[in-house]
Amino acid sequence: MPFAPEKLVTMYATMVRIRAFEAELSGHGDRYKQVFVMTSGMEAIATGVCSMMAPDDYLLSTHRTQAHLIARGIRLDRMLAEILYKGTGYCKGHGGRQHMADLEHGIVGGTGIVGANVAIACGVGMTCKMAHPDRVAVCILGDGASTTGAFHEGLGLAAIWDLPIVYVIENNQYAGYIPVAGQSKLEQLSDRARGYGIPGVTVDGTDVIAVAEATRTALDRARSGGGPTLIEGITLIMGGGTITNEGRQWRTDAEMAEWMARDPIAQLRRRLLDEGHASEADLAGLDEAARNEAAAATTFAAESPEPDLSWAMTDIYYDGPGHAAASHA
Amino acid sequence: MRDLSFVDAVHEALQEEMRRDERVYLIAEDVTVKQLERARLGLSDEFGEARVINGPIAETGILGTAFGSAITGLRPVAEIASINFITVCMDPIVNHIAKYRYATGRGDISLPIVIRTQTGNAGPLAQGPHHESSYEAWFTHVPGLKVVMPSNAYDAKGLLKAAIRGDDPVFFIEHRLLAWETAQVPEDDYVVPIGVAKIARAGTDVTIVAWSRDVLLTLRAATTLERDGVSAEVIDLRTLTPLDEATILESVRRTGRLIVAHEACRTGGFGGEVAAMVAEKGFSDLKAPIMRVASKDAPIPQNRGLAREILMNEDDIVAAALRIMGRA
Numbered sequence: 001m002p003f004a005p006e007k008l009v010t011m012y013a014t015m016v017r018i019r020a021f022e023a024e025l026s027g028h029g030d031r032y033k034q035v036f037v038m039t040s041g042m043e044a045i046a047t048g049v050c051s052m053m054a055p056d057d058y059l060l061s062t063h064r065t066q067a068h069l070i071a072r073g074i075r076l077d078r079m080l081a082e083i084l085y086k087g088t089g090y091c092k093g094h095g096g097r098q099h100m101a102d103l104e105h106g107i108v109g110g111t112g113i114v115g116a117n118v119a120i121a122c123g124v125g126m127t128c129k130m131a132h133p134d135r136v137a138v139c140i141l142g143d144g145a146s147t148t149g150a151f152h153e154g155l156g157l158a159a160i161w162d163l164p165i166v167y168v169i170e171n172n173q174y175a176g177y178i179p180v181a182g183q184s185k186l187e188q189l190s191d192r193a194r195g196y197g198i199p200g201v202t203v204d205g206t207d208v209i210a211v212a213e214a215t216r217t218a219l220d221r222a223r224s225g226g227g228p229t230l231i232e233g234i235t236l237i238m239g240g241g242t243i244t245n246e247g248r249q250w251r252t253d254a255e256m257a258e259w260m261a262r263d264p265i266a267q268l269r270r271r272l273l274d275e276g277h278a279s280e281a282d283l284a285g286l287d288e289a290a291r292n293e294a295a296a297a298t299t300f301a302a303e304s305p306e307p308d309l310s311w312a313m314t315d316i317y318y319d320g321p322g323h324a325a326a327s328h329a
Numbered sequence: 330m331r332d333l334s335f336v337d338a339v340h341e342a343l344q345e346e347m348r349r350d351e352r353v354y355l356i357a358e359d360v361t362v363k364q365l366e367r368a369r370l371g372l373s374d375e376f377g378e379a380r381v382i383n384g385p386i387a388e389t390g391i392l393g394t395a396f397g398s399a400i401t402g403l404r405p406v407a408e409i410a411s412i413n414f415i416t417v418c419m420d421p422i423v424n425h426i427a428k429y430r431y432a433t434g435r436g437d438i439s440l441p442i443v444i445r446t447q448t449g450n451a452g453p454l455a456q457g458p459h460h461e462s463s464y465e466a467w468f469t470h471v472p473g474l475k476v477v478m479p480s481n482a483y484d485a486k487g488l489l490k491a492a493i494r495g496d497d498p499v500f501f502i503e504h505r506l507l508a509w510e511t512a513q514v515p516e517d518d519y520v521v522p523i524g525v526a527k528i529a530r531a532g533t534d535v536t537i538v539a540w541s542r543d544v545l546l547t548l549r550a551a552t553t554l555e556r557d558g559v560s561a562e563v564i565d566l567r568t569l570t571p572l573d574e575a576t577i578l579e580s581v582r583r584t585g586r587l588i589v590a591h592e593a594c595r596t597g598g599f600g601g602e603v604a605a606m607v608a609e610k611g612f613s614d615l616k617a618p619i620m621r622v623a624s625k626d627a628p629i630p631q632n633r634g635l636a637r638e639i640l641m642n643e644d645d646i647v648a649a650a651l652r653i654m655g656r657a
Binding site: 058089090091095098101111118120122124129149156315317318321323 | 352354379380382384385387388389390391392393394395396397398399400401402403405417420421424425429430431432433434435436437438439440472473475495496497
């Protein structure tokens with residue numbers, strides 16, 4: 001079933017919001033002397049996946065959280081504040097980009113340990129199965145995660161327990177400096193699914209519609225008790241993997257040119273215009289709104305206070321409702 | 330009250346808590362170790378395989394599952410058959426279970442995970458270097474975890490119930506050789522609070538701090554010492570973190586002498602932490618240098634004669650007490 005034009009326009013809006021946020025972020029590089037891990041060029045996977053999720057589904061991300069969480073609806077201002085370690089950020093300045101979470105909205109969060117969330121997703125899937133059979137856990141991971149032990153244990157358990165999980169490999173073709181050919185002998189990483197007796201599918205990760213269609217199929221399968229699916233979307237980070245552009249030097253100019261030409265936002269833009277779903281003015285309006293939202297996030301973050309120093313020692317043990325009673329239970 | 334073995338007390342705690350709260354579930358590798366099977370006896374019949382999950386050999390997967398399910402509302406009790414196996418699943422414990430709340434700035438998120446594991450030497454049923462280690466100190470070094478090591482059936486049941494009902498991750502470490510030891514256990518519901526030590530034997534000359542099975546060795550040593558005219562006070566720590574500093578300091582204030590006894594090897598053992606705490610906060614009460622009784626810094630060998638060379642025993646505790654009293 002094709003997607004409604006409004007859905008496609010919403011996907012475009014999400015992708016330009018992600019891109020605008022990154023552009024805003026890169027403007028903070030010098031000032032904050034941070035290594036920001038970038039996602040430009042990977043917007044289609046985040047957007048295609050999250051646009052298909054139901055409101056109560058859970059999302060697990062990677063160490064590269066921005067695109068996924070924006071696509072899932074996290075607030076840009078509090079996210080930027082956290083990336084800049086401000087007191088108004090999502091994690092009180094404790095976590096930064098890698099640990100961004102919003103559990104009330106089903107965003108279980110990222111992780112600083114590549115691959116760890118593949119196994120953790122099994123537990124989220126277990127909660128869905130035992131307590132919320134209408135929900136699905138979606139776990140996005142990088143190509144580098146597919147060589148970790150947690151990936152293999154996680155996929156194995158998800159398969160034997162028929163857990164409602166959609167795993168999505170964001171294959172940007174490099175794990176650190178190691179190209180995917182140095183990580184696996186397989187032609188495509190989705191072939192790993194066969195080792196666990198679950199479906200695996202590879203799609204063009206720059207084509208948001210292809211990603212969304214594959215995700216929809218996998219979500220339907222998970223929600224109806226069919227168990228997990230492994231989706232691989234192939235893409236490339238435009239520029240380097242980080243704001244300092246490290247890694248760029250060993251990508252050939254031809255490789256970069258090819259992928260720049262496949263910019264997922266430009267692709268969808270052309271399609272919306274060609275098919276008459278939106279006008280240049282409509283899209284320019286969305287572009288501008290995204291830039292304004294990102295700029296407002298900067299204003300919010302810049303004006304936010306540093307974390308209260310007492311927070312250095314908070315959140316280590318449970319301090320929620322009834323905690324005093326619990327500790328004397 | 331009736332006599333109950335440690336393992337049956339654990340079984341009762343699991344059964345009663347699963348009846349009390351349907352969010353509680355067990356997840357384990359279905360290993361055929363007698364005391365592990367005994368603790369799970371009949372639970373899958375009563376609660377079904379959905380709540381008594383037998384996993385394959387995938388410790389990272391099992392603890393990842395426990396963690397992911399706990400932050401989304403379940404209350405897992407995960408079993409790792411031997412503390413040595415925890416070396417292959419340190420990431421979920423150290424980076425995720427212990428740090429999720431801190432990393433996300435959300436101390437109000439309940440993280441009710443109990444990790445049950447077996448520790449210590451296996452006595453005549455030798456298991457060797459990959460099974461019989463005592464690694465409790467590692468987990469006391471990870472803020473965000475609580476480490477519980479009961480010495481008897483009564484405490485095991487009450488502490489396990491407190492752990493399951495609580496909102497913090499708890500490392501619940503059971504010594505293999507305690508499995509069939511019995512104690513008086515009430516039939517009525519009760520919990521033993523986490524973080525509270527117990528004076529297992531009152532005395533006036535020397536405070537001996539121990540936990541888990543070493544409490545038994547220390548109580549036997551105290552009986553021997555009594556015949557030698559030394560009155561030993563035995564503190565059963567029950568919980569390593571959070572440490573009940575007040576009970577230890579109050580005892581040392583009365584006795585003026587401290588020995589810490591543990592089966593774990595000496596270097597980096599939790600005894601060093603207890604000793605340092607008393608040196609910092611109770612130095613003026615001390616009449617003699619603090620002593621540690623610990624196993625030698627070596628793995629545990631299969632051969633039991635060799636193992637006896639490594640492991641500390643109650644004679645070592647007696648000898649240390651006589652020395653700290655200036656009697657040897």
